[in-house]
Amino acid sequence: xxxxxxxxxxxxxxxxxxxSLRTLxxxxxxxxxxxxxxVDNSREDKGFVSGVSSAVARDTGVPVxxxxxxxxxxxxxxxxxxxxxxxxxxxxxxxxxxxxxxxATELATAYRETDAAAVxxxxxxxxxxxxxxxxxxxxLGYLSILDYGPERTWCTxxxxxxxxxxxxxxxxxxxxxxxxxxLGGGGAPTYLMDEIDVCRRLERAGGHILYAPTxxxxxxxxxxxxxxxxxxxxxxxxxxxxARMGCGGSVLSRQRLLKGLPAATWRxxxxxxxxxxxxxxxxxxxxxxxxxxxxxNLGWMWETILLAxxxx
Numbered sequence: 084x085x086x087x088x089x090x091x092x093x094x095x096x097x098x099x100x101x102x103s104l105r106t107l108x109x110x111x112x113x114x115x116x117x118x119x120x121x122v123d124n125s126r127e128d129k130g131f132v133s134g135v136s137s138a139v140a141r142d143t144g145v146p147v148x149x150x151x152x153x154x155x156x157x158x159x160x161x162x163x164x165x166x167x168x169x170x171x172x173x174x175x176x177x178x179x180x181x182x183x184x185x186x187a188t189e190l191a192t193a194y195r196e197t198d199a200a201a202v203x204x205x206x207x208x209x210x211x212x213x214x215x216x217x218x219x220x221x222x223l224g225y226l227s228i229l230d231y232g233p234e235r236t237w238c239t240x241x242x243x244x245x246x247x248x249x250x251x252x253x254x255x256x257x258x259x260x261x262x263x264x265x266l267g268g269g270g271a272p273t274y275l276m277d278e279i280d281v282c283r284r285l286e287r288a289g290g291h292i293l294y295a296p297t298x299x300x301x302x303x304x305x306x307x308x309x310x311x312x313x314x315x316x317x318x319x320x321x322x323x324x325x326a327r328m329g330c331g332g333s334v335l336s337r338q339r340l341l342k343g344l345p346a347a348t349w350r351x352x353x354x355x356x357x358x359x360x361x362x363x364x365x366x367x368x369x370x371x372x373x374x375x376x377x378x379x380n381l382g383w384m385w386e387t388i389l390l391a392x393x394x395x
Contacts, residue, residue, distance in 0.1 A: 111185060111188070120167055181303070211309075
């Protein structure tokens with residue numbers, strides 16, 4: 084038997100939290116294989132998260148533990164989940180997912196049948212509004228939508244599972260030192276990709292990462308995320324996070340600046356020129372796709388310059 088700690092880290096009063104919890108505790112035939120943990124990472128403890136957790140436990144009869152993490156940031160919240168987890172596998176879910184009723188059973192099966200140190204699954208879109216015509220498939224990753232195909236697949240960089248539906252053996256996470264907390268939090272901008280950082284370290288250490296399509300969830304996409312501004316902002320943050328991850332403490336960022344800035348400047352000019360052309364020719368889908376490359380590179384340049392100025 085593989086005991087799974089299903090952990091939902093939440094930043095506070097999210098209307099989707101209760102629905103996510105109710106789909107999680109409604110697992111079929113797997114109650115003996117998993118426990119439910121909620122990490123309250125809200126800036127102010129107003130009792131919302133603990134109240135929702137208690138209500139779901141009371142209504143369903145399934146125990147739901149709730150722990151509080153005072154340091155704001157997803158890395159801190161996920162490390163709190165690792166510390167509190169009683170399972171040999173810690174599975175992380177977003178607070179706006181709809182969990183498939185066979186999720187826990189399929190996840191436990193994937194670990195029993197393979198030597199995977201990490202397992203991630205399929206993430207399907209639950210559209211809160213019609214999908215815009217300019218939103219091409221290459222942009223779906225920005226919405227945490229993931230489909231690597233119908234078969235189990237071993238993942239390597241950069242094709243890792245996404246954080247909305249990813250799990251790790253607890254022992255592996257402890258050996259790796261948990262999640263990085265320098266990618267955001269504590270009042271800093273909300274950076275992304277902390278699970279990608281863990282997957283990179285795991286792969287370098289020789290661990291295997293599995294994609295299992297039957298370990299699936301749905302991810303709610305609200306209308307607020309179906310705007311060009313959302314995608315551009317997300318691309319900027321991804322670029323900034325990549326710059327931080329690239330430093331890694333082993334290479335002076337001033338050296339990175341001298342080495343990488345000219346090439347990034349050239350990429351910005353090239354992507355900017357294509358964006359201008361697609362604007363003139365009114366090719367909205369190509370403009371959205373090219374615009375995310377422009378925004379990513381601008382974000383990378385911005386963060387690299389900031390890091391160099393701080394002497395990291």
